[in-house]
Amino acid sequence: MKKSTSILGAIGLVTALGTAMVAPVSAATKACFVYVGPTGDFGWSYQHDEGRKAAEKALGIETAFLESVPEGADAGRAIERFARSGCNIIFTTSFGYMDATNKVAKKFPKVKFEHATGYKRDSDNVSTYSSKFYEGRYVIGQIAAKMSKTGVAGYIASFPIPEVVRGINAFTLGAQSVNPDFKLKVIWVNTWFDPGKESDAAKTLIDQGADILTQHTDSTAPMQVAAERGVHAFGQASDQIKFGPKTQMTAIIDNWADYYIRRIKAAMDGTWESKDTWGGMDAEMVHMAPITNVPGDVKSMAEATMAKIKAGDLNPFAGPITKQDGSVWLKAGESAEIGTLLGMNFYVKGVDDKLPQ
Amino acid sequence: MEMTEAILLTIFTAATPLMIAALGELVTERSGVLNLGVEGMMIMGAVAGFASAQITGDPYLGALGGIVAGMLFSLLFAFLTINLVANQVATGLALTILGLGLSGLIGEAYVGQPGVKMLPIVIPGLSQLPLVGKLLFSQDAIFYFSIALLIAINWFLFKTRAGLTLRSVGDNHTSAHSLGIDVIKIRYLAVMFGGACSGLAGAHLALVYVPQWVEGMTAGRGWIALALVVFASWRPWRILMGAYLFGAVTIAQLHIQAIDINSLSFLPSGLFYLTGLIKSIPSQFLSALPYVATIVVLVIISKNRRLTLINTPASLGKGFVPDR
Numbered sequence: 001m002k003k004s005t006s007i008l009g010a011i012g013l014v015t016a017l018g019t020a021m022v023a024p025v026s027a028a029t030k031a032c033f034v035y036v037g038p039t040g041d042f043g044w045s046y047q048h049d050e051g052r053k054a055a056e057k058a059l060g061i062e063t064a065f066l067e068s069v070p071e072g073a074d075a076g077r078a079i080e081r082f083a084r085s086g087c088n089i090i091f092t093t094s095f096g097y098m099d100a101t102n103k104v105a106k107k108f109p110k111v112k113f114e115h116a117t118g119y120k121r122d123s124d125n126v127s128t129y130s131s132k133f134y135e136g137r138y139v140i141g142q143i144a145a146k147m148s149k150t151g152v153a154g155y156i157a158s159f160p161i162p163e164v165v166r167g168i169n170a171f172t173l174g175a176q177s178v179n180p181d182f183k184l185k186v187i188w189v190n191t192w193f194d195p196g197k198e199s200d201a202a203k204t205l206i207d208q209g210a211d212i213l214t215q216h217t218d219s220t221a222p223m224q225v226a227a228e229r230g231v232h233a234f235g236q237a238s239d240q241i242k243f244g245p246k247t248q249m250t251a252i253i254d255n256w257a258d259y260y261i262r263r264i265k266a267a268m269d270g271t272w273e274s275k276d277t278w279g280g281m282d283a284e285m286v287h288m289a290p291i292t293n294v295p296g297d298v299k300s301m302a303e304a305t306m307a308k309i310k311a312g313d314l315n316p317f318a319g320p321i322t323k324q325d326g327s328v329w330l331k332a333g334e335s336a337e338i339g340t341l342l343g344m345n346f347y348v349k350g351v352d353d354k355l356p357q
Numbered sequence: 358m359e360m361t362e363a364i365l366l367t368i369f370t371a372a373t374p375l376m377i378a379a380l381g382e383l384v385t386e387r388s389g390v391l392n393l394g395v396e397g398m399m400i401m402g403a404v405a406g407f408a409s410a411q412i413t414g415d416p417y418l419g420a421l422g423g424i425v426a427g428m429l430f431s432l433l434f435a436f437l438t439i440n441l442v443a444n445q446v447a448t449g450l451a452l453t454i455l456g457l458g459l460s461g462l463i464g465e466a467y468v469g470q471p472g473v474k475m476l477p478i479v480i481p482g483l484s485q486l487p488l489v490g491k492l493l494f495s496q497d498a499i500f501y502f503s504i505a506l507l508i509a510i511n512w513f514l515f516k517t518r519a520g521l522t523l524r525s526v527g528d529n530h531t532s533a534h535s536l537g538i539d540v541i542k543i544r545y546l547a548v549m550f551g552g553a554c555s556g557l558a559g560a561h562l563a564l565v566y567v568p569q570w571v572e573g574m575t576a577g578r579g580w581i582a583l584a585l586v587v588f589a590s591w592r593p594w595r596i597l598m599g600a601y602l603f604g605a606v607t608i609a610q611l612h613i614q615a616i617d618i619n620s621l622s623f624l625p626s627g628l629f630y631l632t633g634l635i636k637s638i639p640s641q642f643l644s645a646l647p648y649v650a651t652i653v654v655l656v657i658i659s660k661n662r663r664l665t666l667i668n669t670p671a672s673l674g675k676g677f678v679p680d681r
Binding site for chain 2 (some may be wrong): 038046054067068148160189190191196208219243260278352354
């Protein structure tokens, strides 16, 4: 009898151990990341990878990543490979992965998918997330208008998608809040990452009279050109001060680490659900690099704007705002609806460019 | 005037790496070897060029590092395709993929570091000339070298006995072999020369064009260089034309995008409307314009089929196994 008790006890112990084992099993969550550029781009993909590393460190989980995955058909194969190889949560970090992510997600209902900067959540295992970069764009627009002598800034843009258009509009609105006649020249390079082409575009904008450069592409090449030609510029995605110690006025830094840790944790403890997250300066998703190479009054102006945005007292897309074609978009007192912002496909007044459709 | 100068300078910088890589590949292909690994050799040249400039602090040693890296990397291709007679197309593609990966690994320590820029060498006297002074005589050493290279290759291929031998190997390796020419040695040298040129082109990217190292920074320029060789129908001067045309259209489309059309009212009306018309084209098409324009022009100049056939190395891409 005693013996059987001890056997029972042993069984009980095993069961207890088994139950205890469950936790480590779910702790062995694997988070996977798909990047559009190389992790060494020192811009967009670099920042996502910093987020991945932070999550790995904070949660002690296994992670994997694929870099330089082209947008479009190839992306689907990369994402599917991850889904098959035992990833529990997959972050696809470029707008162009939107359809591929949703397609693969339908096939793998148990895997959680997180798509950055998109708006489609076709099945309930897909979430979208983005950061309100445009808040930072508004601030740098103000700095640009204060600092420019020619009254013209140059904007190196990648693809005419809502996120990029939003940035251009926010920059313009910020600049106009300081100088209503401020002009913005835009060049579309139709690539996220080509240092050579980005530097050609930077040279072109400077040759055409822009004395402030900003970009929505991923390399540090424009910053270097600006430094060489003696004009000012803003860093993109990460702090690029090393490439222009006397050039960078500030940089919009993407901070994904907190979000990644939060979401992976949710996936681990079962509280994950499909939703859209759109955080800005208030959620610490948008950071600004220290403001440098500007006079004190410009710095204090920028900091005041940032404080207002953070506190929710200032919305860059609050009326009155006129569209480029002269029609009224928002009347005084109105502010933009989230849907319009997410699908933004028009310019505001003052952008000296025709939006490619 | 200043604007024209600025535009032309940008074009020259964009065209130089394409021309150097294409000239190297031209010599390789003239010997009958098709090396599709230009992109891979170029990026190895870029990372090695950046690293050696960073370590020594001297951009010229950087350029040398790029040349050596490209050459060493091409030896791998030479061994596989010439000694082991592996398929040249597949091996070339593998070389590109390997180069892109390996360079990322080697260059990891150099990401995010501003590089050493190769400064222009201003030639006294000549650089004072209007327009051409700035364009032709105040450039970096690699630009001067690219022009010298063009002249030298043209002379070598068509005016020297060694050049004739190289072409004969490319046209018919069996006949060349039966005449006692060492086909394998010549092809080795041609492949290494191509590798050295690609390496230098890559070093130009990392030392002059954008003085920094980032993974994948060649962004397809090796493929453009390869295409230029074919469309130039294996003739050196046409490569100069193709590379500069490609550079010119690339830069022109950027300028057209940014320009305020009303500031051009001084232009003759025809040109004014043409610019307006181009400006109304969506930028996605404008981005493709350099490729389209270069192909169209080079197709037109090489429409003489007989001349093209004469210039095409007849043994291109075919493996050679000497009978013993």
